[in-house]
Amino acid sequence: MQKKERIMSGMRPTGKLHLGHYMGVLKNWLLLQDHYDCFFAIADWHALTTKFDQTENLRQDILDVALDWLACGINPEKSTIYVQSLVPETAELHLLLSMITPQNWVERDTTLKDMVKMLRAEPINKQIIIDEDETTITETYSKLLSYGLMGYPVLQTADIIQFNASLVPVGKDQLAHLEISRDIVRRFNHLYKTSLIKEPQPKLTETPLLKGIDGQKMGKSFNNDIKISDSEEVTTKKIMRAITDRTRIQKTDKGHPELCEVVCPYYEIFADEETVKKQRHNCENALWGCADCKRELASIINSQFKDIREKRLELEKNPAYIQEIIQTGSQKAKTEAALFLKEIKKAMRLY
Ligand code: TRP
Ligand code: SF4
Numbered sequence: 629m630q631k632k633e634r635i636m637s638g639m640r641p642t643g644k645l646h647l648g649h650y651m652g653v654l655k656n657w658l659l660l661q662d663h664y665d666c667f668f669a670i671a672d673w674h675a676l677t678t679k680f681d682q683t684e685n686l687r688q689d690i691l692d693v694a695l696d697w698l699a700c701g702i703n704p705e706k707s708t709i710y711v712q713s714l715v716p717e718t719a720e721l722h723l724l725l726s727m728i729t730p731q732n733w734v735e736r737d738t739t740l741k742d743m744v745k746m747l748r749a750e751p752i753n754k755q756i757i758i759d760e761d762e763t764t765i766t767e768t769y770s771k772l773l774s775y776g777l778m779g780y781p782v783l784q785t786a787d788i789i790q791f792n793a794s795l796v797p798v799g800k801d802q803l804a805h806l807e808i809s810r811d812i813v814r815r816f817n818h819l820y821k822t823s824l825i826k827e828p829q830p831k832l833t834e835t836p837l838l839k840g841i842d843g844q845k846m847g848k849s850f851n852n853d854i855k856i857s858d859s860e861e862v863t864t865k866k867i868m869r870a871i872t873d874r875t876r877i878q879k880t881d882k883g884h885p886e887l888c889e890v891v892c893p894y895y896e897i898f899a900d901e902e903t904v905k906k907q908r909h910n911c912e913n914a915l916w917g918c919a920d921c922k923r924e925l926a927s928i929i930n931s932q933f934k935d936i937r938e939k940r941l942e943l944e945k946n947p948a949y950i951q952e953i954i955q956t957g958s959q960k961a962k963t964e965a966a967l968f969l970k971e972i973k974k975a976m977r978l979y
Contacts, residue, residue: 633795634794635664635667635831636669636787636788636791636828637653637657637668637669637798638670638671638674638784640671640672641672641695642679642689642691643692644855645692646846646853646855647856647929648838649696651897652838653833654697657797659978660797666706666707666790668705668708668858669711669712669961670894672712673783674723674780674783674784675689677776677783678862679944680774684901691947693863694950694954695943698953700856704815708957708960708961709953710961710962711958713819714954714955714961717922717961718783718786718787718790720808721789721965721969722779722786724933725782726779729812733808734808735970737780737781738804739801739802740777740781744777747771768898769809776812776958781805781809782808784809785813788828789809789825789828790968791964793826794827798833810827810829811837813826813827813828822975824830824972824975838894839891840853841866842870842890843890856933857937860937867922867925868923870891870894871890873885873887873888878925879914879917879918880914882913883909883914884912891921891922891925897926898932903924907924
């Protein structure tokens with residue numbers, strides 16, 4: 629029997645996942661795990677590249693990612709779920725790859741550039757300094773950009789190639805990193821006259837861009853997201869807060885679905901065609917108010933996530949089981965990574 633093709637992907641643990649993660653990433657992983665040999669990393673080292681100074685919740689964040697994945701149906705019998713830092717072989721491979729990666733390749737990485745730009749723009753530390761004349765000076769420091777952050781794409785390359793994965797399901801934003809991965813692989817194979825490592829190809833996810841309830845990009849830090857793990861009550865409350873067609877002031881005003889930037893697209897994503905038709909009709913003819921429209925949307929979303937949420941609550945009661953999944957998966961990933969690292973070192977003529 630032919631061995632299944634390998635897939636590798638990961639997420640940084642930054643807290644509980646939201647509906648955007650589910651629709652954009654997890655749904656896709658669920659389909660893939662039936663046809664490929666999948667490795668999914670909870671990339672805690674990658675989280676440290678920018679959040680080295682905020683590790684208070686790191687353990688919990690890792691657990692939350694594992695819980696969300698499992699609740700959504702990532703199946704540890706089919707896929708290997710592991711924690712990046714529990715596979716230290718990745719760090720050794722990262723070091724080796726860093727030797728052959730030209731500095732200007734990482735400097736050109738547009739995804740990394742965007743991360744740096746965002747970090748620079750983020751005021752993180754307002755300090756009040758009283759100088760000799762008792763004047764108050766407020767200074768805003770931008771975050772320290774570490775040496776480790778510069779290695780982000782190289783570390784990600786190590787994640788991928790340690791399993792010799794051929795496909796990497798990611799969103800568009802990760803393409804620049806992945807291009808570097810392929811360049812590094814090509815360079816490795818060329819330098820050491822081998823064809824050992826496969827060039828990992830991106831498997832683009834058609835991400836239905838799910839906006840936050842305020843119409844901006846959905847994100848934890850913007851406080852506009854709906855979590856997979858939110859209760860029905862919280863979900864409903866959040867949806868009731870969503871922005872709508874601003875020209876519709878009273879219930880008797882006719883609405884304009886095309887101006888309703890959050891509720892309407894959510895209907896398109898979560899509701900069936902019939903329901904969408906009814907919803908638009910009711911809006912355009914002022915047959916219902918925005919509150920009715922949102923309440924129905926909330927109930928559609930709540931029913932879709934009911935099983936996942938129940939499963940998550942069950943899993944939360946059993947932390948020992950989650951630990952076991954993480955440890956078993958990481959052990960398996962470690963074994964695979966160690967095997968391949970040996971080959972890589974041999975090709976480089978190391979011991
Ligand atoms: N950088 C990815 C992100 O921010 C997460 C990640 C870490 C990853 N390692 C990976 C993705 C390996 C694909 C393959 O989402
Ligand atoms: Fe938006 Fe629904 Fe209100 Fe129409 S009725 S403006 S679709 S929330």
